[in-house]
Amino acid sequence: MTSEQQIQRFMADLKRLEVQARDGPSDPYALAKWRILNRLHDRNETMYYQVLIDNIEEYAPIVYTPTVGLVCQNYSGLFRRPRGMYFSGEDRGEMMSMVYNWPAEQVDMIVVTDGSRILGLGDLGVQGIGIAIGKLDLYVAAAGINPQRVLPVMIDVGTNNEKLLKDPLYLGLQEHRLDGDEYIAVIDEFMEAVFTRWPHVIVQFEDFQSKWAFKLLQRYRNTYRMFNDDVQGTAGVAIAGLLGAVRAQGRPMIDFPKQKIVVAGAGSAGIGVLNAARKTMARMLGNNEAAFESAGRQFWVVDAKGLITEERENIDLEALPFARKVNEASRQGLREGASLAEVVLEALKGSTSTRPAIFAMSNPTKNAECTPEDAFSIVGDNILFASGSPFQDVDLGNGHIGHCNQGNNMYLFPGIGLGTLLSGSRIISDGMLQAAAECLAAYMAEEEVLNGIIYPSTSRIRDITKEVAAAVVKEAIKEDLAEGYREMDARELQKLSQEEIVEYVKNNMWSPDYPTLVYKKD
Numbered sequence: 001m002t003s004e005q006q007i008q009r010f011m012a013d014l015k016r017l018e019v020q021a022r023d024g025p026s027d028p029y030a031l032a033k034w035r036i037l038n039r040l041h042d043r044n045e046t047m048y049y050q051v052l053i054d055n056i057e058e059y060a061p062i063v064y065t066p067t068v069g070l071v072c073q074n075y076s077g078l079f080r081r082p083r084g085m086y087f088s089g090e091d092r093g094e095m096m097s098m099v100y101n102w103p104a105e106q107v108d109m110i111v112v113t114d115g116s117r118i119l120g121l122g123d124l125g126v127q128g129i130g131i132a133i134g135k136l137d138l139y140v141a142a143a144g145i146n147p148q149r150v151l152p153v154m155i156d157v158g159t160n161n162e163k164l165l166k167d168p169l170y171l172g173l174q175e176h177r178l179d180g181d182e183y184i185a186v187i188d189e190f191m192e193a194v195f196t197r198w199p200h201v202i203v204q205f206e207d208f209q210s211k212w213a214f215k216l217l218q219r220y221r222n223t224y225r226m227f228n229d230d231v232q233g234t235a236g237v238a239i240a241g242l243l244g245a246v247r248a249q250g251r252p253m254i255d256f257p258k259q260k261i262v263v264a265g266a267g268s269a270g271i272g273v274l275n276a277a278r279k280t281m282a283r284m285l286g287n288n289e290a291a292f293e294s295a296g297r298q299f300w301v302v303d304a305k306g307l308i309t310e311e312r313e314n315i316d317l318e319a320l321p322f323a324r325k326v327n328e329a330s331r332q333g334l335r336e337g338a339s340l341a342e343v344v345l346e347a348l349k350g351s352t353s354t355r356p357a358i359f360a361m362s363n364p365t366k367n368a369e370c371t372p373e374d375a376f377s378i379v380g381d382n383i384l385f386a387s388g389s390p391f392q393d394v395d396l397g398n399g400h401i402g403h404c405n406q407g408n409n410m411y412l413f414p415g416i417g418l419g420t421l422l423s424g425s426r427i428i429s430d431g432m433l434q435a436a437a438e439c440l441a442a443y444m445a446e447e448e449v450l451n452g453i454i455y456p457s458t459s460r461i462r463d464i465t466k467e468v469a470a471a472v473v474k475e476a477i478k479e480d481l482a483e484g485y486r487e488m489d490a491r492e493l494q495k496l497s498q499e500e501i502v503e504y505v506k507n508n509m510w511s512p513d514y515p516t517l518v519y520k521k522d
C-alpha cells in the first residue's frame with residue numbers, strides 16, 4: 001500500500017470511534033484514541049508522525065495535555081511496551097555503562113522527569129514517563145527533531161504517592177523518594193553519563209517538584225545544555241501572552257510595567273513567570289536597580305495559603321522577593337493569607353483596564369483555575385482568556401465569540417530545543433530564552449490581537465517553532481555562544497542573514513517520509 005492508503009485505513013478506524021466521541025475536553029474516548037495512536041507509534045513511527053503533524057490541533061490534546069495526564073495516572077495499567085530509559089536509585093554507579101545500552105548512535109533531545117509533579121496531578125512516580133514521551137512527540141511534530149534521536153527518561157528515585165506505593169501493578173520502585181545529597185548524586189550521575197556519551201545532547205527538565213526544579217536548574221545551567229521547561233518555557237509563553245494582552249488593550253507594549261499582575265501559585269511555573277515578567281518590566285523602565293525595585297511592586301502572589309506578605313512564616317526563598325509589605329497590603333484592604341478572590345477583586349476595583357486578562361494556566365483541564373464560561377460571564381465579554389489545556393471558544397450571543405487561547409509552553413520548548421541544537425550553543429542563556437519569548441509575542445498580527453487572539457492556533461505550531469528556533473539561533477550567534485552544527489561551523493553561521501537562518505532551520509527539520517529502500521538509476 002502507498003503511504004496515503006495506509007493513512008486512510010488508519011484514519012477511517014480512528015474516525016469510526018470519533019463519530020460518537022465529539023465531546024470537547026471531557027471526551028470519554030480520549031484514552032482509547034491515545035491507545036490507538038500509541039500502538040501506531042510502536043509499529044510505524046513514520047506514519048504516526050504523519051498523522052500527528054497533519055492533525056496536530058486534533059491530536060495534541062491526546063498525546064499531550066489534557067489526555068496525557070490521564071494516561072500518566074493510569075500508566076501502569078496501560079503499559080504494553082517500554083519506551084525510553086529508566087534510571088533508578090538502585091542503578092547508582094552503573095549509569096555510565098547503562099547509557100551505552102541505548103541503541104541510537106546520536107541523541108539530540110532528552111526530556112527527563114522524576115515524576116514528582118506531573119502537570120497539576122502531583123507525584124505519579126514512574127508513570128510520569130508519559131509526559132516525557134508526550135513532550136518529545138511535540139519535538140518531532142513541531143520542531144522536526146528526528147524521532148530516532150529523541151530519548152524520554154525517567155529517573156526513578158521512588159515515590160511519595162501512598163496509593164502507588166501499595167499498587168501491585170505499579171512499575172517503579174515501591175519506596176519513598178530519595179532526598180537531599182543522595183537525590184542530587186543520582187541526578188549528577190545521570191547528567192554526567194548522558195553528556196559523556198552524547199556531548200551535544202540537550203536535556204529538558206520536566207515536571208520536577210519545585211523544591212528541586214530551581215536548585216537543579218542553577219546547578220547545571222552554566223555547565224550543560226539544559227533548561228527547565230516549567231520554569232523557563234512557561235515564563236516565556238506567559239510573557240508573550242502578557243505583552244499580547246497589553247497590545248489587545250490598544251496600548252503600546254512599553255506600557256507593560258503599568259500592569260498589575262496577580263499570580264496564583266508560587267511553585268516552579270508561578271515563580272518562573274514572576275521573575276521573567278519582573279525582568280521584562282525592569283528592562284522597559286531603564287534596566288537599573290530602581291527599575292527592578294519598582295517593577296516588583298506590580299505583583300501580588302497567592303499560593304495555597306493565600307496572599308504572600310512579609311508576615312508569611314517559613315516563606316520560600318524564591319517567593320520572598322514578591323512578598324507584599326504588610327502596611328501596603330492593609331492600605332489596599334488586604335492581609336496575609338487573603339484569598340485569590342479577594343486579591344483579584346481589590347485589583348479590579350482600582351483598575352481602569354478595558355480588557356482584563358485571565359490566564360488559567362494549570363493543567364490538565366480539570367485543574368484549570370476557572371473555565372472560560374466562568375471568566376466571560378463573571379468578568380465581562382471583553383476579557384482576554386488563555387488556558388494551559390485547550391477549551392472551546394465561548395458563544396457570547398449576538399454573534400460574538402469569546403476566544404479561548406491556549407497558553408502553553410508547547411509554543412516555546414520545541415523551538416528552544418531546536419534553536420539550541422542548530423546553533424551548537426554550549427548553554428541556553430537568558431538572552432536565548434528572551435529571544436524565543438519575543439519572537440512568539442511578535443508572531444501574532446495586530447488584527448488578531450485586537451480580536452483577543454493572543455496565541456496562535458496549534459495548527460501553526462510547526463511554523464511558529466521554526467521562527468522561534470531561528471530567533472534562538474540568531475541570539476546564540478549574537479552572544480558568541482554558537483559553535484555550529486554538523487557542516488555549519490561557527491564562522492559560517494555568523495555569515496547568515498535573518499532569512500538564511502530561517503532557511504537553515506527549515507532545511508534541518510525532519511519530515512515523516514518513508515526512506516528510499518530501492519535506488520533507481522535515473
Ligand SMILES: NC(=O)C1=CN([C@@H]2O[C@H](COP(=O)(O)OP(=O)(O)OC[C@H]3O[C@@H](n4cnc5c(N)ncnc54)[C@H](O)[C@@H]3O)[C@@H](O)[C@H]2O)C=CC1
Nearest residue numbers: 119120210234265266267268269303304362363388408409
Ligand atoms: N500552561 C503551561 O504551559 C504550564 C502549566 N503548568 C501548570 O501549572 C501548575 C503549577 O505548576 P508548578 O508551579 O510547577 O507546580 P508547583 O507544585 O511547583 O506549585 C503549585 C503552587 O500552587 C499553589 N496552590 C495550590 N493550590 C492553590 C490554590 N487553591 N490557590 C492558589 N494557589 C494554590 C501551591 O501553594 C504552589 O505554590 C500545574 O497545574 C501545571 O500543570 C506548568 C507549566 C506550564
Ligand SMILES: CC(=O)C(=O)O
Nearest residue numbers: 119207230363408409
Ligand atoms: C505544560 C506543562 O509543562 C505542565 O503543565 O507542566
Ligand SMILES: [Mg+2]
Nearest residue numbers: 119206207230
Ligand atoms: Mg511541565
